[in-house]
Amino acid sequence: MRSLQIFALDGVGEINRGDDLVEVFFNALDAGSHRLEHRDVVIVTSKVISKSEGRVVDFDGTDEHRERLIAQESTRILRRRGPLRITETPHGFVNANAGIDQSNTADGTAVLLPRDPDRSARRFRGDVARRRGVDVGVVVTDTFGRAWRNGVADVALGCAGVRPILDLRGTRDAMGRLLEVTEVAIVDEIAAAANLVLAKDAGTPFAVIRGLSDDYFGEGSIAEHVVRAPHGDLFR
């Protein structure tokens, strides 16, 4: 039986610039009497990455200020409707309002996306290995809207130690034919799965997934492997 376990960590307080996120994570882990295992995947919401990295700005809540922040945090606006902008960010993400977020941050402030979420994930992973001697994968997540379907879902903005795309090319189906659908964005499926335990409580920025297949682990980044190049994209 292939079986996964996913759990959220409780008891994480407010995160501020310069906080040692890995220490906060270890404290939450220990407080819940959890042990980290080799090949666990740790999910970290981008919001606490941003806060610890000082990506919080003053924001007066006006449309004018939002427009200025969106202009600063995006490279292109794909669509407009009312105050909503569908933006392309410097990372190549397509999202709403450049990912600028007013929830769960101090009044008069907004949280911006991390500058390089893959790097943040690599750093987190390296720190976990150094301090606890455990080799985990790390996925930095955020909540995005989607084309064609209602509702938001979590996706990966950065990763480390995880293969973002599982390449099944060369795999044969039960009838012995080569599979047509060959590249599965498992890193986004990991992000979505973690949100099932995180969605209802914005105060919980960490989840752990245990039991993922060995071949989900390896090298790769969101920037290089998941972001679709604009020129190859039918919907930009």
Next chain:
Amino acid sequence: MRSLQIFALDGVGEINRGDDLVEVFFNALDAGSHRLEHRDVVIVTSKVISKSEGRVVDFDGTDEHRERLIAQESTRILRRRGPLRITETPHGFVNANAGIDQSNTADGTAVLLPRDPDRSARRFRGDVARRRGVDVGVVVTDTFGRAWRNGVADVALGCAGVRPILDLRGTRDAMGRLLEVTEVAIVDEIAAAANLVLAKDAGTPFAVIRGLSDDYFGEGSIAEHVVRAPHGDLFR
């Protein structure tokens, strides 16, 4: 601690028109010594729904035949590139080649999407309740490409007993402000999570998720709640 468990069921053979899928599911469950629990969610791939409902057609593998099938199974073509068509289906799904699938089906055939995957899910759920007295949620899944991001991921085509969209409107953040992002497509996150145990083995059409929050259960359908109306869609 909020914690989820996800497991796949092994030992499911080929499914044919008229097969009793719920019996096949029970047999796989019993063979693996699993017990179904109240408020488990059962994930069923759309391919076995289609096969059991006879949605398999002759297909000679030529581009001409594919074009004819796509024309028959779609209401609109949004984009074209080489042999790829991004289609809108009668259900309102936006996908590649109207979801017509040649993998894991007999040579010379292709599998079409179920006509009404919400109805298929409701029927499956009703049968489970009748025969085993257990109230489960059911999600019928398929693998779709996405705009802006490489790789495919599983989404929900139909559901029963599960709230497809978790509405957090009225929920306040840790600072006491109303949340901005309010509607989470948990049904698609369930589909994605299940694919983490299903992706590598197309012979396994069933997974079970245990431990989902009570308020993820309720009424709703993919057709009504998840499919975005074309006129409100910025990318159609």
